[in-house]
Amino acid sequence: MERKLVSVQRVDHLEPIAGADNILKARVMGWDVVVKKGEFSPGDPCVFFELDSLLPESAPWAEFMRPRGFRVKTARLRGVLSQGLALPVSILPGEVPPQGTDVRDVLGVVKYEPVVTDTREVSGPFPGQVPRTDEIRLQSALGVLDELRGHDFYVTTKLDGTSATFFRPLEGGLVACSRNWALTREASHPAWRMAERYKLDTVLPPGFAVQGEVCGPGIQKNRLGLAEVDLFIFSVHDTRSGRVLGHAELVAFCAEHGLRTVPVEHVVTGEAARTFEHGLEHYLKLAQGFYPGTRNRKEGIVVRPLAERHSPTLGGGRLSFKVINNDFLLKDED
Ligand code: ATP
Ligand code: MN
Ligand code: MN
Numbered sequence: 001m002e003r004k005l006v007s008v009q010r011v012d013h014l015e016p017i018a019g020a021d022n023i024l025k026a027r028v029m030g031w032d033v034v035v036k037k038g039e040f041s042p043g044d045p046c047v048f049f050e051l052d053s054l055l056p057e058s059a060p061w062a063e064f065m066r067p068r069g070f071r072v073k074t075a076r077l078r079g080v081l082s083q084g085l086a087l088p089v090s091i092l093p094g095e096v097p098p099q100g101t102d103v104r105d106v107l108g109v110v111k112y113e114p115v116v117t118d119t120r121e122v123s124g125p126f127p128g129q130v131p132r133t134d135e136i137r138l139q140s141a142l143g144v145l146d147e148l149r150g151h152d153f154y155v156t157t158k159l160d161g162t163s164a165t166f167f168r169p170l171e172g173g174l175v176a177c178s179r180n181w182a183l184t185r186e187a188s189h190p191a192w193r194m195a196e197r198y199k200l201d202t203v204l205p206p207g208f209a210v211q212g213e214v215c216g217p218g219i220q221k222n223r224l225g226l227a228e229v230d231l232f233i234f235s236v237h238d239t240r241s242g243r244v245l246g247h248a249e250l251v252a253f254c255a256e257h258g259l260r261t262v263p264v265e266h267v268v269t270g271e272a273a274r275t276f277e278h279g280l281e282h283y284l285k286l287a288q289g290f291y292p293g294t295r296n297r298k299e300g301i302v303v304r305p306l307a308e309r310h311s312p313t314l315g316g317g318r319l320s321f322k323v324i325n326n327d328f329l330l331k332d333e334d
């Protein structure tokens with residue numbers, strides 16, 4: 001879940017920015033964000049908007065974002081990286097709710113979506129047996145690092161294509177879905193073309209679902225530089241038991257069924273896992289780099305334990321998170 005796009009948080013720390021009189025650098029959760037001078041003191045509550053928050057066009061408190069299309073993006077101000085937006089809690093109606101409260105709906109904020117689905121291409125809702133694909137940003141959930149510490153884990157490359165989910169129900173035909181919808185076979189979304197190429201209607205065991213990123217020419221900017229569209233699997237679900245396959249099982253499942261996985265950058269086990277430095281800065285470094293064989297910056301990485309685990313930080317959901325490459329964000333490539 002992209003939980004808490006907008007929430008009440010605390011300004012932990014404030015520091016001046018050289019050469020800037022009217023702004024300060026603030027720390028909120030794991031984020032550095034530039035704020036107006038005088039709006040906050042250290043320890044004050046704030047309303048924190050994550051990257052890709054789309055603010056309402058009619059609210060007076062959001063008016064200053066009109067020139068930016070109301071979308072919260074990564075910015076660099078006076079050399080300082082600013083990710084997200086912190087506003088005073090006075091923009092909230094009524095009493096200030098406790099830290100962590102989700103205020104997306106009361107403020108009328110939605111998540112910016114780069115692709116709008118054509119309703120004529122929708123065949124039905126996303127199947128309830130399968131979770132939607134989503135990854136929390138590490139900076140919004142630093143507690144996951146403590147949960148991962150000491151466990152074997154792996155790092156995959158975050159591909160910048162479009163999400164696809166394929167589900168073979170126990171009865172009835174294959175369902176192919178975009179991020180949010182089941183799609184008709186005629187849909188321009190490439191999911192059905194992948195389903196046909198990989199014969200997923202027969203290859204998938206009944207009750208199984210696979211999720212992957214479709215990449216290639218015509219999708220986003222084809223940063224992988226592929227000659228043709230292809231599917232890269234990152235999750236496999238056995239919906240009969242509600243189980244998600246661990247990494248080794250996923251790799252074996254894909255090999256057995258002729259599917260490709262997302263690129264695996266690191267598998268960290270044993271002593272290396274026990275001594276691994278699970279710090280934000282270290283992960284931000286790992287997220288940098290290029291797609292192999294290209295000069296295109298990679299979007300980032302996705303980190304998961306080798307054996308699936310639940311995450312208290314993520315409200316009991318799957319322990320998994322993304323770290324976006326800040327060089328990619330700054331080039332306005334997100
Ligand atoms: P958008 O493309 O809409 O801007 P996003 O890619 O940033 O969104 P997030 O929810 O932020 O979406 O990240 C999760 C998404 O990343 C998944 O839905 C999946 O489509 C995609 N993805 C790409 N590579 C991977 C990977 N290696 N592991 C898991 N998910 C991946
Ligand atoms: Mn994406
Ligand atoms: Mn995104």
